[in-house]
Structure formats: structure tokens, C-alpha cells
Amino acid sequence: MSTTTHRSKLKYFQLVLILGFLTALGPFSIDMYLPGFSGIAADLNTTVAKVAMSLSSYFIGISAGQLLYGPLLDRYGRKKPLFIGLLVYILASLGCAFVTDIDTFIGLRFIQAVGSCAATVASIAMVRDLFPVKEIPKVLSLLMLVVGLSPMLAPTIGGYVTAAYGWHVVFLILMGIGMVVLLAAQFGLPHTHEPDTSISLKPKPIILNFWSVVREPQFYTYAFTGGIAFSGLFTYVAASPILFMDIFKVDAKTYGWIFAFMSLSFISASQLNSLLLRKFSSEQMIFGALITQSVISIAFLIAAMNGLLGLYETIGMLFIFLACLGISNPNTAALTLAPFAKNAGSASALMGAIQLGLGAFASFAVGVFVKDSMVPMVVIMMVSTIVALVVLSFGKRKIIVKH
Known part of the structure; x- marks a missing residue:
């Protein structure tokens, strides 16, 4: 009995951890590059205020992306849209690292947000799939713990990385995080929702x-x-x-x-x-x-x-x-x-x-x-x-x- 309990506790921990990483991808992408604003402005020959526009474009991308993924996650199951979204995020992060002008950067941040959004929406929907209704507030509290750590860790890590290696490396790290999250979700999460072909797009x-x-x-x-x-x-x-x-x-x-x-x-x-x-x-x-x-x-x-x-x-x-x-x-x-x-x-x-x-x-x-x-x-x-x-x-x- 104790082995089974231990195994189910471990499984519970693993699920919450992966869902937490999915939820934290967005906040990390928002906070980690903040210390690099002046460096980005200098490299792309623009002002800090113009660089701040990339934050607004990210918020717009997240808001719009939420509505896009809802129907996709119900229609095709949770994993396929999540996989594609994370792939978009990884490629956009790579693009941000090698960008040469501010307008492209602002556009790529929008695309990066739309990609990261798949992780946010899918993680919340999967909580609803995987846990009984009475458990949900508890699980969401645990996810809040991971999300809450992001604004503590991300600007600090971003600050050290920017100081040592420059702001480009921040986006390469975000790309790496995207890859880890993609693999963890693909191999660590169950198929929680059968595709529902009755849902039209x-x-x-x-x-x-x-x-x-x-x-x-x-x-x-x-x-x-x-x-x-x-x-x-x-x-x-x-x-x-x-x-x-x-x-x-x-x-x-x-x-x-x-x-x-x-x-x-x-x-x-x-x-x-x-x-x-x-x-x-x-x-x-x-x-x-x-x-x-x-x-x-x-x-x-x-x-x-x-x-x-x-x-x-x-x-x-x-x-x-x-x-x-x-x-x-x-x-x-x-x-x-x-x-x-x-x-x-x-x-x-x-x-x-x-x-x-x-x-x-x-x-x-x-x-x-x-x-x-x-x-x-x-x-x-x-x-x-x-x-x-x-x-x-x-x-x-x-x-x-x-x-």
C-alpha cells in the first residue's frame, strides 16, 4: 500500500511541477529581459521607451492568444496545439536573440507571446481535466507558487546574464527553457482530453x-x-x-x-x-x-x-x-x-x-x-x-x- 501511495504522490508532484513550468513560461518571458532594456535600446539604435513597446506587444499577444487556443485545445486535444505553440515560442525566441531592428523585435515579441500562451491555457485546462473539482483550488495554489517565483527569479537571473553576456543570451536561455518545457510536456503529461470533432473552428x-x-x-x-x-x-x-x-x-x-x-x-x-x-x-x-x-x-x-x-x-x-x-x-x-x-x-x-x-x-x-x-x-x-x-x-x- 505504502509503495502505491508513494508512487501516486510522486506522480501528483510530477504533474504539478510540469504544469507549473508551463504556467511560468509566460511570466519568465515577461520579466527576464527587463534588465536588458538599455542594452537593447543601444544595440538597436532606439530609445528605452520604444523597447518598452515590446512589453505591450507581448501583452496583446498573450490576450489574443488565449482566445485562439481555447477552441483549438477543445477540438484537437491538449497536446497537439501545445506542441505547435511551444515550437512557435522556441523559434520566436531564437529570432529575438538575433534581431537587428526594433520593429522586428516588437513583432517577434508578439509572436513569442502567442506561442507561450499555448502553455498557459493548456496548463489551466489540464488542471480541470486531471483533478477533481474540490482539488482544483489547491492545485492552482501550487501553480501560483511557481508563477510567483518567476518575478522573483527572472529579473535577477536576467540582470546577471545581461551583465555578463549581454541581452541576446537571455533570449537563447528562454529558447532553451521552451525546449525543456516542450519535452517535459510531451513525455511527462498524459493525454487528458480526447479530440472533440463536434467543435467547429x-x-x-x-x-x-x-x-x-x-x-x-x-x-x-x-x-x-x-x-x-x-x-x-x-x-x-x-x-x-x-x-x-x-x-x-x-x-x-x-x-x-x-x-x-x-x-x-x-x-x-x-x-x-x-x-x-x-x-x-x-x-x-x-x-x-x-x-x-x-x-x-x-x-x-x-x-x-x-x-x-x-x-x-x-x-x-x-x-x-x-x-x-x-x-x-x-x-x-x-x-x-x-x-x-x-x-x-x-x-x-x-x-x-x-x-x-x-x-x-x-x-x-x-x-x-x-x-x-x-x-x-x-x-x-x-x-x-x-x-x-x-x-x-x-x-x-x-x-x-x-x-
């Missing part, structure tokens, strides 16, 4: 399929609650260089350490979530986290408007704010996907596109409003939290009626 049926997912009250309630609340994280990420380096005048190295410390909040909270789920339901966890987050963001705004916050107080406030997201996020994701056994691929893709779309909107707002004060950042965070709470309160009534 013509635009009209795809749109109708997405529409049938969106109309499910449980889907729209939790997808939008989670997405709107999570845009608080995008707000923080987009505003953090301005906040810490321009307003608080810390240097780039210190900023890297602050960024790593903040990631710790998100990770530890999503692990605490696994423990708390033994006592509380996902619904209770989301509600508790959003109430706490609302109180924190209101206190944060009052303190910021009255100039009561130094560097350490600001870090403390942000730390608690992000911890609330680490608790609500795995639970909203699990409840969003719970009703979908048949088209989990489409549901997972739509959920990701909603989250990234709202996140891109929040980071755009940061670019417009956050200049020399943290108040606009805190306002965006507070508004997103309270709107998420309102969406949850209204949406929940519809779900109760349905059941």
Missing part, C-alpha cells in the same frame, strides 16, 4: 461557444470578480518603477529586491490559502479577502493623501494588499472553471483574456495618471477592489437562483 460557432460560456452566471461572476480585483496587481507592477525609483529614489538593485520581497507576499498568501481551504469554502475565502483588501486600500488612500507614508509604510501597505490577491485569485479561478467539464479550454482561455485585458487597461491608466505622486496608483487599486466586491455581491444572487 469557424468564427460563428467559436463565438457562440464563448457566448455560452460567458452566459453562465458562475463564470461571469467569478471571472470578472477575479479579473477586476487582479488588475490591482497589474497596477502595482506598472507603477512600481515610478513609485520606488522616481518618488522614493531607490536605486535599480534595491528596486529589484523590493520587487522580490513583494512577490513573497503573493506566494505565501496563495500557500496559506491551501491551509485555510481545509476550514473554509472558496466562496468564504474570496469574500474575506476582498473585504480585507477594501479596508486596506481605503486606509492606504487616506494615509497617502495626508502624506503619512514613507518607503517602509508604503511597502507594508502594498504587501498586505497583494497578500489578499494571493488568497482570492486561486479561488476565483477555480470557481470560474468549475461548471465546465466539456469546454474547459474555452472557459480557461476566456478567463485569461478577461484578466489580461483588464490588467492591460489598469497598467495603461497608470501610464496616464501616475507621475510624481502615489495617490493615483492607490485610487486605481481602491476602485478596482470595490468594483470587484460589488460585482461579486450582485453576481452571487444569480448563481443562487440558478442552483
